Amino acid sequence: MRYGGDVPAPHDSTRLFEDTPPEVEARMVELWRRATPSQRLAKILGLGRALNELTRAELRRRYPDATARETELRLASRNLDRDTMIRAFGWDPDVHGR
Numbered sequence: 001m002r003y004g005g006d007v008p009a010p011h012d013s014t015r016l017f018e019d020t021p022p023e024v025e026a027r028m029v030e031l032w033r034r035a036t037p038s039q040r041l042a043k044i045l046g047l048g049r050a051l052n053e054l055t056r057a058e059l060r061r062r063y064p065d066a067t068a069r070e071t072e073l074r075l076a077s078r079n080l081d082r083d084t085m086i087r088a089f090g091w092d093p094d095v096h097g098r
Contacts, residue, residue, distance in 0.1 A: 063097065074098055 016025055032040065052075060059071050066074070077085050077093035085091045 070096070 015022070016029070020028075035043070055075055055078065056071055059066070059074050063070065063074070073085070073089055073091045074093070074097060076089070077091065077098045080088070082093055085093055
């Protein structure tokens with residue numbers, strides 16, 4: 001949608017996803033509202049596990065000779081700052097890669 005000639009319309013801030021039909025998005029929101037806190041937590045934890053698995057797969061692709069420990073350290077280095085990685089694990093992500 002455009003307004004004022006060639007200027008693109010701003011993102012509709014009431015929508016969560018630009019690529020999802022409004023009726024599907026409304027159903028998703030309704031399901032989240034109906035979910036119990038434990039159901040919401042389970043879903044979020046599941047998404048976190050899925051994200052970590054995708055990241056591990058990418059790390060294994062980038063570092064095919066890495067040990068399982070190295071892969072886990074690289075995964076951790078994406079969530080922890082460099083100083084914490086060095087102090088806690090003796091692992092410098094700037095040297096070994098993320």
